[in-house]
Amino acid sequence: MIVQLMYLVAALCFILALKGLSSPKHARYGNFIGAFGMLVGVVTAYVHGVVHNGLWILVAVALGVAVGIPAARSVKMTAIPQMVALFNGVGGAAAALVALAEFFAVRDTTVLFRLATVLTVLIGSVSFSGSVVTFLKLQELMTTRPVLLPAGQQLAIAAGVSSVALCALTMAVPNGFLLWSLAAVGLALGVLFVLPVGGADVPIAISLLNAFTGLAVAASGYVLTNTLLIVAGTLVGASGTILTRLMAQAMGRSLTNILFGAFKATTATAHQEEQRTVKSGTVEDVAILLGYANNVVVVPGYGLAVAQAQHAVRELVSQLEKRGVAVSYGIHPVAGRMPGHMNVLLAEADVPYEQLKELDDVNPGITSVDVAVVVGANDVVNPGARDEPASPIYGMPIFDVDRAKSVVFMKRSMRPGFAGVDNELLYNPKTTLLFGDAKDSLTKLLAAVKQL
Amino acid sequence: MIDLLTIFVLAVFVGFEVVSKVSTILHTPLMSGANAIHGVILVGAILITGSAESTLQLVLGLLAVFLATVNVVGGFVVTDRMLEMFKR
Structure with a gap:
């Protein structure tokens, strides 16, 4: 009877732990409750259910703790x-x-x-x-x-x-x-x-x-x-x-x-477009564009994390905010390597979670955005996903940054994204390309914005 | 047996209800938190090892205890590290 009651307590704790995640404010507290529930369950099982081998069990648990805690403490947020x-x-x-x-x-x-x-x-x-x-x-x-x-x-x-x-x-x-x-x-x-x-x-x-x-x-x-x-x-x-x-x-x-249906990428159609011109800009051009904007949306992708540029982007955004520019981040659900991953990476760089916006928050007001900055992302801003039924990524919800007043696209090269699909946005006259490593470009941009 | 089935069905509904309210921002901590919670198999592993009769059972059970402990402590610690960053 008492054992069942203890298990009930543990189960309730787990439900509360998940419930705590409904808002970032109580989330950590919820996680503690979950851990407490686990302790209740495990101690109950040990006290009530262990007839023999008790010492062996404790050794195995100790080994598990010795492996689990250092691993969890040292893992990088990208990993x-x-x-x-x-x-x-x-x-x-x-x-x-x-x-x-x-x-x-x-x-x-x-x-x-x-x-x-x-x-x-x-x-x-x-x-x-x-x-x-x-x-x-x-x-x-x-x-x-x-x-x-x-x-x-x-x-x-x-x-x-x-x-x-x-x-x-x-x-x-x-x-x-x-x-x-x-x-x-x-x-x-x-x-x-x-x-x-x-x-x-x-x-x-x-x-x-x-x-x-x-x-x-x-x-x-x-x-x-x-x-x-x-x-x-x-x-x-x-x-x-x-x-x-x-x-x-x-x-x-x-x-x-x-x-x-492992992606049958139709890259063949993309080749004819390679001769088309793109507009690439200097760091100074982009700094002016950003520094005098009212309203900026940053769309980060996993490339940002690969370049370890989360802190650089946050510093640039803080600098822009000091100049009175309103900045938010557009986070696509698949930005990163697991659901919600990009939010964690930005939170690690001290980005306040209020600035992290979803598709439905950004897209309705996108036409009044002065500059959309795409950093290390590609497929999630590809208008082909919306407009071209022939595109392999057709139907994927995207940020409609091509409808913003202007676009800055930070890219290492003209290489297409994960899906291997050409991105029409690169050839859009509204788009300015800034080639180079994301972290490097952002640091230079920060310096240039400070000079304005 | 029908009691267990009742509990399962109710838990399905509670699970969907609670999880669908989780903030999109916190989907990674949700997954790692859920991860820690499925480490509750540790309870099962302890029960089975504590009443093991044969060496085979003891070995299987202890291995399960070890793996489940890694799962539990690692899961909660990683989740805590992430949620700490969202407090600001």
Whole structure:
């Protein structure tokens, strides 16, 4: 009774932790509540449920703490997606291991118990291997491009079919070997599922794996008849599902298209446009443009983070504000490597969150914006996504910066963005290009604006 | 068993309700916070290891305890680091 009550307290804490995230003001407090709930749950489990091996458990926990805390303390904010992918993976693996261990303990099993067991093992192992591949891609330990194996699709289908067959078989004939085989097939499935996902689509893969791990944990709650695991796992599953859907919407593509239709980039049509002229400006030109504007919107992309230019852009914006220019940031949902990543990177550079605006906040007033500054972004301001049904990124919501009074486009070169699509905005007479490394250009701009 | 199903269905609704209200700015902390929460599998791992009968179970359980602990502490610490930056 008291144990169930403690689990209820923990579950409530988790819900409050997520609720706290509805506003940046209470968010940190919410996270503390979540951590407290976890402590309550874990201590309850230890005090009530541990018959033997208590010391071993404490050693394993201590080792986990010794690995987890330094890792989390030292990770750079640009590397958060990798870290999250890794935590997804270990969570999924832990769920699969728990289900395996429980399977070998219970003799007399019901059908539902077996169903929950096979699901936990399968989803947990898919989540683990998928997360590891995602981690390798994000950490650039392997190529970030989609990897298309010969007959990859057939392999994936074969793995899918055999995992379903193994699930059914294990439920009919509970057998350790079958369950191990299921885990192995699950691992293969996770790899086959993430390999064809390209760099720009990785945020989707992370969100989906997050949902998977949540579901694996919820399923393990059935295996152990533990309500806390069910509630917490389901909460995570819901969060992962919502984020996956939001990311797919932000890319203007369906989930199946992203996962199974590895970008067939139609770069062929783009070549004829290369002779067209672009207008490139000097730092001084751009400084004048910005310094005497009333209203500026900055649209940052992941290139900004790659160039480590978050602080430089914030300094430039502060300087502009001192001159009375109203500045805000337009943050596209897919700017960065995971949902909301760009917000974190800018917050790290002390940008107040009130200045971070979404598509729906920026686009309605875009025609009255004097200068839109695009830094390290490309596809999210490509008008082709709005106007050209033939474009591979057609349908993706964009910032309509081409409708602002003028555009400054900071670019390292004329290379197209992630999607490999030519950007009409570069040839727009309203657009001034500023070539060079983002950090370098921003620093020079800051100096030039100070001179005005 | 139907009790567990009831809890699951209710949790689905609560989850969607709460998460859909999360500020867009905080989607990364949401994911890493959710990440920390699924580390609750640590509870399961402790229960299973605490009643393990065979060496195989003990090994599987302890590995799960270790992984889940990394997941829990790492998740909460990373989330805290991020949210701290949003306070200003």
